Amino acid sequence: MTRRGRVYTPAKTMAYERAVSIVAQEAKSRLGGGMLFEGPVMVTIYCYFALPPSWSRKRKTEMLHQPHAQLPDLDNLVKAVLDGMNHTHHIWTDDKQVAAVTAAKHWAQESSVLVRIENMEKGSKNE
Secondary structure, three states, rough: OOOOOOOOOOOHHHHHHHHHHHHHHOOOOOOOOOOOOOOOOOEEEEEEEEOOOOHHHHHHHHOOOOOOOOOHHHHHHHHHHHHHHHOOOOOOHHHHEEEEEEEEEEEEEEEEEEEEEEOOOOOOOOO
8 A cells, every 4th residue: 555545556466467367267268168156265376486596406406395485475476366366257256255265385396376266165066
């Protein structure tokens, strides 16, 4: 927020949210389209960060798959992913449907984000 109380989203964050939206839309198309989630959902987000090339081979080996305890903050990543999914038509009505979130950050060979969405209502077509 700015000093005047206005909400400000940095351009870099907006670009990331657009990228999430595009990838989610492509995944939705591969699954046959239509509204995928209509009720409460559980979202699992795994964020993987590439090991820095400046690290030694030994340090890379030690850190591979270890928790990533550096910037960006996990809560900001979760918000960006959920906001990006919000811009994807017919994944869900609104991210207010998200009733549970599990998220983690780890070091990996290459950077990526894995998102899993599960319907929480019994007997739903997405169960």
